[in-house]
Amino acid sequence: MIQPIQGAPARPPGQEPAQTANTIGEQPLSTMQRTVLERLVIRLIALTQQQSAEVWAGVKHDLGLKNDTPLLSRHFPAAEQNLNQRVETATQNHTTRQMVSQLTELLSQGNNRQAVSDFIRQQFGQTALSQLTPQQLKTVLTMLQNNQITIPQPQQRPSTERPLLPAEHNSLNQAVIKLTAATGESGKLIWQSMLELSGVKSGELIPAKHFTPLMTWLQARQTLSTHPAPTLHVIQTALKQPLDNNEMRSITEYAQQTWQATPQTVLTTAQVQDILNHVFLRRTERASGMIEVRDIQPIYSPFVxxxxxxxxxxxxxxxxxxxxxxxxxxxxxxxx
Structure with missing residues (x-):
């Protein structure tokens, strides 16, 4: 009678031996696995200037391992994925740094700085390169290298008329962002409307004198965007600087002549924006001293x-x- 091997448990014929405590997953990294991870670490070091020990420590930390715990075969898939993600992020950051470096060099030439500043403000609603996405940076760099961005010519302005300060421009941009969030409109289109209202030509900055009327315009549009039934009276209450009697009379006449609307008529979104545009233009004309003939009263009025x-x-x-x-x-x- 055949006796089983001493020390080995009996098992049916064809059944695999039971796994020992040192299973495959608990074995150290194989040579091939370690080679794959080390190549990824080398790429990451080249992109980030990190030290090898720092990278390995970061991987172990992300995997929830202590720094003195060796990586095992079962850790390989997660470690490879972690390093691949780190390499991808580092590659994007490296590419972005290179584009910013190239742009910085080009900005020092001629009027490129003003041209790029105007372009990113009008196209992306931003005021600094650091606020652009990698794809937007690539677009700006490519267009600048191919001379596709219009170089603005110096504009002659009266000595008393200055353009918006960076802080004023940033305040307008924050208001545009809030309006975009409230209405879903494109920030680029909102900026374009503001430029057109201000009468700004290509390559020219918005005059500082329009800052307050534009802020009023933006805030009123945001407030009225959530009102279910806007009327002329509602517009009056939404304006940070309410309409005076002359303005109210002018706007009422305008609404009556254009849409046969009374102060109690519920207005559409397009009509509300048109009235706000009318208010802006009236106020900026008045601020500039541009008074129409029909606004001039006879010398004897009203007494005589x-x-x-x-x-x-x-x-x-x-x-x-x-x-x-x-x-x-x-x-x-x-x-x-």
Missing amino acids: APIVETVKAISTRPGFFFIALLIVAFLFWLLS
């Missing part, structure tokens, strides 16, 4: 106007012509 109308009525009646002449003489005596 009723008397003049009375004279006109009397003068049409022959019996009172002499009285009319006396009244006219009296008026000349008052105004002399």
Whole structure:
């Protein structure tokens, strides 16, 4: 009778031996596994200037291992994935640094700095290269290298008219971001509307005198975007600087003539924006001293106007012509 081997448990024919405590997953990294990881570590060191020990320590930390714990065969998949992610991130950062370095060198030439500043503000609604995504940076660099960004010519401005300060521009940009979040509109299109309202030409900055009206315009648009039934009266309350009597009369007449709308009529989004544009233009024209002829009142108004109308009525009646002449003489005596 065949006896089992001494020390080995009996098992049915064809059954594999039971795994020992030192299973495959608990074995040290194989030569091939260690080679794969070491190549990734070398690539990461070249991209980040980190030390080898620092990289290995980081991998172990991410895997939840102590620094003095050796990597085992079962740790290989997670370690490889971790290093691949680190290499991918480092590659993107390295590429971004190279693009910024190239852009920085080009910005010092001619009017490139102003051209790029205008371009990223108008196209991406940003004011600094550090705020751009890698793809946006690549677009700017490629267009600048290919001379596809218009170089602005120096603009002549009155000595009393300065462009927006960086802090003012940043405040407007923050308000644009809030309006974009509230309405879903494109920040680029909002900036374009502001440039058009300000009458800014290509390559020219928004005048500082338009800062307050533009902030009022942006804040009012954001407030009114959530109102279910905006009317002229609602617009009045939404403006940080409310309409004065003349402005309210002008806007009411404009709404009546354009849409036959009364102060109580519920307005559409497009009508609200059109009225806000009208308010902005009226205020910036007034600030510039541009008064239309129809806004100029006669010198005798309002005190003498009723008397003049009375004279006109009397003068049409022959019996009172002499009285009319006396009244006219009296008026000349008052105004002399």
